Amino acid sequence: MGVSADTVRMGLSDCSLLGLLLSIGVSACWGGCPCSDPALCQPIRDTRDFEVYVFYVGGENWKNYDWAHVTTVALFAPYDPELMCFAHSKGARFVLKGDIPLKDIVAPDSRSAWIEQQVTLAKAQYMDGINLDIEQTVLPGSEEYYALTALVKETTEAFHREIPGSQVTFDVAWSPAWIDLRCYNYTGIADLCDFLFVMSYDEQSQIWTECIAGANAPFNQTIQGYEKFINIGIDPKKLVMGVPWYGYDYSCLHLTEDNQCKIEKKPFRGAECSDAAGRQVPYRTIMKQVNASLSGRLWDDVQKAPFYHYKDEKGDTHQVWYDDPESISLKVTYIKKLGLRGIGMWNGDTLDYSNDPIAQQQTAAMWKALLP
Numbered sequence: 001m002g003v004s005a006d007t008v009r010m011g012l013s014d015c016s017l018l019g020l021l022l023s024i025g026v027s028a029c030w031g032g033c034p035c036s037d038p039a040l041c042q043p044i045r046d047t048r049d050f051e052v053y054v055f056y057v058g059g060e061n062w063k064n065y066d067w068a069h070v071t072t073v074a075l076f077a078p079y080d081p082e083l084m085c086f087a088h089s090k091g092a093r094f095v096l097k098g099d100i101p102l103k104d105i106v107a108p109d110s111r112s113a114w115i116e117q118q119v120t121l122a123k124a125q126y127m128d129g130i131n132l133d134i135e136q137t138v139l140p141g142s143e144e145y146y147a148l149t150a151l152v153k154e155t156t157e158a159f160h161r162e163i164p165g166s167q168v169t170f171d172v173a174w175s176p177a178w179i180d181l182r183c184y185n186y187t188g189i190a191d192l193c194d195f196l197f198v199m200s201y202d203e204q205s206q207i208w209t210e211c212i213a214g215a216n217a218p219f220n221q222t223i224q225g226y227e228k229f230i231n232i233g234i235d236p237k238k239l240v241m242g243v244p245w246y247g248y249d250y251s252c253l254h255l256t257e258d259n260q261c262k263i264e265k266k267p268f269r270g271a272e273c274s275d276a277a278g279r280q281v282p283y284r285t286i287m288k289q290v291n292a293s294l295s296g297r298l299w300d301d302v303q304k305a306p307f308y309h310y311k312d313e314k315g316d317t318h319q320v321w322y323d324d325p326e327s328i329s330l331k332v333t334y335i336k337k338l339g340l341r342g343i344g345m346w347n348g349d350t351l352d353y354s355n356d357p358i359a360q361q362q363t364a365a366m367w368k369a370l371l372p
């Protein structure tokens with residue numbers, strides 16, 4: 001799928017002072033819509049039944065996203081007006097990333113000031129909301145615990161008031177069971193924003209058992225995470241399933257005959273071992289490596305995920321765990337069963353969007369696997 005540049009007007013020079021103007025609190029770029037059709041600068045107001053939520057981390061790959069299905073693009077990269085115009089032309093929301101050290105927003109005044117800055121920035125860039133990506137440690141009953149819930153409430157109120165139709169979402173770990181010491185008021189937060197993006201990946205961030213490599217998003221554990229969110233009283237329509245478009249490459253201290261890869265100890269927030277012992281790899285890199293690897297693609301029927309082994313130049317054996325259309329489709333069947341709001345991935349830019357025919361097939365299959 002290609003994209004022409006005609007959604008963007010030539011000459012963005014009238015906005016070149018935007019940064020400066022924002023910093024002094026004036027949005028004089030108002031009316032400087034960068035799109036060829038000024039209507040494309042209007043916020044998106046429609047909601048669609050099935051959310052397909054994409055994290056954009058930079059580059060031009062967005063031109064090849066499956067725009068027939070994408071509903072929201074979260075900007076985890078520098079602002080690109082062409083992407084804004086294009087997303088709007090497809091009826092997709094384009095939202096900011098929001099992150100702030102919680103100690104800085106405990107005081108109500110500093111919290112409102114931060115929220116106002118975000119709303120101003122979103123308006124100046126013709127955006128449709130914000131994704132709160134606050135993955136910090138919070139202890140129950142602490143000042144930060146209450147400040148975080150208040151932040152979500154006040155951010156949602158401000159965005160909904162100032163940008164009609166806008167969307168405020170919050171990223172949570174794969175389970176509400178205080179993963180990585182994120183002891184948040186999950187039910188409160190879910191009620192107070194539009195929906196939670198559940199990051200069903202990095203599920204080995206705290207390995208409490210033996211230090212062996214495992215799947216990034218093992219099937220049972222992933223589904224149990226959603227069941228927990230629902231059991232504590234969160235409406236399934238407030239949950240978007242996040243799947244990984246990347247894997248983990250572990251160097252094995254020892255690989256047993258039954259494929260158990262022992263990994264070095266890397267403590268994380270109270271656990272002795274963690275996926276921090278591994279290295280994150282994009283799906284496109286995995287696809288280039290798997291066929292020529294020592295083992296080829298193997299399938300773990302307990303974790304319901306593919307993996308493979310290879311040897312590096314030093315002769316060390318590695319085990320790589322990842323997700324592919326087969327493992328993702330299994331999880332996707334639960335979106336309907338549990339009544340979730342949709343799906344999304346971290347992140348949209350890890351696939352090979354080149355002209356290579358095999359890559360094109362693999363990339364199309366990853367997008368297709370998202371749909372129930």
Ligand SMILES: *[C@@H]1O[C@H](CO)[C@@H](O)[C@H](O)[C@H]1NC(C)=O
Pocket residue numbers: 149185187188189
């Ligand atoms: C969570 O937040 C909701 C909404 O603000 C509030 O009613 C509830 O008391 C909070 N629960 C806890 C345990 O803090």
Ligand SMILES: *[C@@H]1O[C@H](CO)[C@@H](O)[C@H](O)[C@H]1NC(C)=O
Pocket residue numbers: 287288291358
């Ligand atoms: C790897 O093998 C699979 C299965 O045989 C095949 O479909 C795919 O095209 C191969 N990938 C490459 C890059 O050759």
Ligand SMILES: *[C@@H]1O[C@H](CO)[C@@H](O)[C@H](O)[C@H]1NC(C)=O
Pocket residue numbers: 220302303
């Ligand atoms: C996964 O869950 C199913 C259903 O609860 C159970 O029958 C199965 O034993 C579980 N598998 C693992 C590996 O825990």
